[in-house]
Amino acid sequence: MVGAEAGPNVDPWSQIVRLEHGGDGSFAAIIREQVGRTPVAGLAKLETQLLRALADPAVTEAGRGFLCSQLALVGSAAAVPALGRLLAVESSADDARVALERIPGPEADAALIAGLSSLSGRRRIGLVGSIGARRSPSARETLSRLAADVGEHAEIRAIATRALALLRPASTGPAA
């Protein structure tokens, strides 16, 4: 599975922050394999490594996107603060949302709702879609407000209206 470019002594975690579209993807392949093959007990350590790389000031746009795609699979509440910060910035909002939408729990619910105060335009529409996709009862008030707000874009009101119809009953737990 490991690419020829990734020599045996190269740490993929040091290289992943330099990932570029079209460039050598072998380091990403190594990390992707680690994410897929790590038992549940080891996921927290892996999440820490992903977050450490994500916090590197040198991380490229492609690297950030890749790291967030992996946090979508193994991220937990521990990843939410960092992702919430990225969500508030237009250029990184989609990457953060890719992860947050898939991380179960009230922390991610709250971070996505908090993102509404920062985003506009197409990213705000996408954000409302993510809030709706989680079907969390905690989003009922927010979605109701968005659905009724004539100042919001028509697509946002439509998504919020459909999302309200999809909400899980309040008694059920978070999605797996």
Next chain:
Amino acid sequence: MGRRRFLQLGSLAAAAPLILPARLRGAAAPSNLIHVAIIGTGNIAEGHLKTLLGYPERVRIVAVCDVDRERRDRAAALVDAAYGSQGCASVNDFREVTRRADVDAVWICTPDHWHALIGLDAVRHGKDAYVEKPLTFTIEEGRALVAATREHGRVVQHGTQHRSMKRFFDAAGYVRSGGLGKLERIEVSIPPNNRFIGSSWTPEPVPATLDWDLWLGPTPWRPYHSAGCHYNFRFISDCANGQVANWGAHYLDIGQWALDADGGGPIAVEGHGHFPTSGLFTCATHVDFTCHYANGIPMSCRTRQEGGGTVRFIGERGWIDIARNAMSASSPDLLREMQRPGKSVTLARSDNHHENFLDCIRSRAKPIADVEIGHRTTTVCNLGQIAMTLGRKLRWDPVTESFPDDPVANRLRGRAARSPWSLV
């Protein structure tokens, strides 16, 4: 697509009039033709378009849509030439056709990553839909499309046309009727991925005729490369699931049919694949997974280097091997038996996938490859993909459509869409 354009379309959506399909206008209506729009006008669409032009008494193609201007204009010219008119609209954005009151049905022939969102938009706006295989890109997309289809009372046909071919009908009925004795296993073979442009690639300028942002749609942004767009999308894992969802969707579908699993699926899956570690094409180049069903019968899906797709049923009396253009068996007698009428299990029958869909648009009956059937077959493709990605055996609950004990696998059932798109 620029934000202004998107906002304009959003406003258009809010103002969409009540849609009255042609079939509801009554016999005295000016036209009883089914008005169709083709969304995605590339490779596979050309076949659909030419087929539909062969039904001038039943179908009128009123619009074609593609994010590639050259392609859509070529398709529109083909339609206009056939009808001897200039009336076929040629549009960039699918929402311009799903919101047209005079469109009854759409043919969705886009790359896989668009199937669900366009399908959802179509049924929400009162359109019936023929959706090319695979039905969707993820399991969650498929369930959402089934739910919306039912909610809005639409007819959705999955483009697994083997369901309307006699040899597959015969085979599935033969196996279900015990013609092979006790069924032991099913083996699906698919051709390999054969795309490679090196372990790295250089982004290229987007052609002036292509709306690259709309081509990408819900899939993560990446720069354009000519080798990673039309047709080849299916070998890029952000857009498709390789040959598993291409040829595999056809033959796994017949396996599901023969297993009487159209409303369910396997209870476990395991497998491994060879995934390229770098480069543009990231789908598995070698596929090997096996689904296990509650009746104890395994169905495998494997890459073979020579030959196309095929499904082989192996039972205590021998085997039959059925492909689109060929069939063979361990004994000629089995094929003769298979083709005889009067089997103990009678399956729903269609001899023409397009006509079956057109008939169902009128009758409102479920088509031969109804959306639920398509979703279940596509789920088998997804399960194989997930098992190969994780490299471990996974239990699957086809009722809850979840992995009972694997949280990472569960997250792979769907993905967040790039803004502004979403499943909701």
